[in-house]
Amino acid sequence: MIGRLHVPYSGCRHGNPDTLAPALEIKNLSAGYSGEQRLALKKINLSVPVGARVAIVGPNGSGKSTLLKSVAGLLPIRNGKIKIYGEAVGACFHRTVYLPQRSEVQWSFPIDVRKLVLSGRYVHLGWFHRAAKEDYQKVDVALNQLGIKSIGQRQISQLSGGQQQRVLLARALVQDADLLLLDEPLNAIDADTREIVSKVLKDLKDKGKTVIVATHFLDKMAQDYDGAFYLNEGEEAAIPPGGFSGIKLR
C-alpha cells in the first residue's frame, strides 16, 4: 500500500482504538427504522468484553437484527450511545464486520462465490483499488475453512441455504475484523454447516475476536457462547428459567 493513494469509503481515517475499552458498550440505546414512529429497541444497556462470544436471543421481531444493525451503523440512533472499542460507530469500519441475514442479499445477481467473498476485502481497499494477490489468498483460506473451496467458481444463484450462509460467513472472516456481528447465521442450515459454524466460533475466540450472534436457536448455547443477552419486544428480557446466562454483560 505504500506510495499508493488510499481513499477509504467512509471518507475519514480510522481512529486509534482504546485498548482498555470493552469491544462493545451500549448505553441507554433506543433505535427505530426511518419513517416509523415506533421504537424497535428501547433503552438497551449492554457491555461485551473483548474476546467474548455473545448470543442475542429472542423471538422474531424482538429487535435482535435492529440491535446488530445499530451497531453496524445501518440505522440512525434515536437515543443513547454505542461505543466500539471505545470509538463511535463508523470510526473504525474495518474492525467491525456485519453479516446480513440471508434474505437481504440479492442471490440472483450473476457473480460467483469467490467474488462475493472477496467483497469482504473491499473495506481495506477503498475506492479505486483492485484486489491484489494476498486478498485472493485470504479468500481461499476462508473458503477452505468453511469447506466450500470446491464451489468457489459457482454462481451465487445456485447455492443451497447452508451454502449461502457459509459464503456470508467466509466473507465476514475475510474482512479480518475484531468485532463480528452475525445476524441469524444458523438460519436454514444443515447439520454439517452447524458443525462448521461452531468450529468457526471457537476459532474466533482463540484468536481473541469478539463475536455477537443474533439467533433464535437455543441448542449448544454453553458450547458456542460465553454469554447471552435476551430480548423481547425491543426490551431486555430476563433470563428464562433454565436458560443459559454465562458471563455478565453489564
Place this chain on the structure above:
Amino acid sequence: MIDFIFEPLQYSFIQRALFASILVGLACAVLGIYVVLRKMAFIGHALSHSALPGLVIAYLCGYNLFGGAIVATVLTALGIGLIVKNESVYEDTAIGIVPIFMFAFGILLISTTKSYRDLSAMLFGNILGVGISDMIWISLLTLFVIGTLFLFHKEFELFSVDPYYAKAIGINLNLMRYGLLFLLALTVVTGIQAVGTILTNALLIVPVASARLLTNRLRTMMILAAVIAVSSGIVGIYISYYFNVSSGAAIVLMTTIWFVGIWLLKTFKNK
C-alpha cells in the same frame, strides 16, 4: 454481395451512423446490465421520455440538443430520487408521473412551432443524420459512462448484491443510487440520438435480456449484450439504407429479433 456491404460505406453519413451505433450499443449494453439486474427498466423508460422537453427547448432556443436532453433527464432522475426519498409516494408511482408530465410538456412546446418533422426525429431518432459534433458528444458520453462503471465496478456490484454490507463498510448508498441514475440519464441521451426518446429504453433492456438467457456470468453477459446491441445497430442501419425505413425502428426491431431467436432456441433446446 461485397458491394451490398461496401456500397453504403462510401457515404460519410453512413460511416458516422455506424460509428455512433457502435458507441451507443456499447454504452447501452454495459449500463443495461445494471438496469436489468437491478430492475430499473421502468426508470430507463421514464428518463428517455423525459428528455423530450429538454430537446425541444434546446431546439427552440438554438442550444445544443445534447445539453438540453442531459439537463432534462438528469433533473428527472433527481426528481424521482427526491420524491421517493420522501417515502409518501411509491417509487413506481413517482416514475409513472414525472415522465408523463415531461413528455406532455415537450409535445406541448413543439406544437407551438408546427415543426413535426423535427419532432419525429426526437421521438424516433435519426442516426443517419449524426453530425461531427454529435459524434464528439456521443464519444465523450460513452467514454464517461463506461469509464465510470469500470472505475467503480466493485462498488456498483456490491451495492447491487448486498446493499446492507456495502453500507456497513462505509459506502454511501444514496451516492451509488444517484450515481447510477446519473449514468443512466447520460446513456439515455446517447441512445436518443440513435433511436429516439420512445425506443431508447429498448437498447438498454433487450440486448441484456437476450444475453441473460445465454449466460449467468456477468462479464460474458456484458460482452454478449454489447455484441447484440452493436450488431443490431449495424444491421439496422443497412436495413434503413436499403429499404428506406426508419433507422431507429429497424435497430430496435433487430434487437428484439435477437431476443426472440435466443428465447426460441433456449425454449426448444430445453424440451
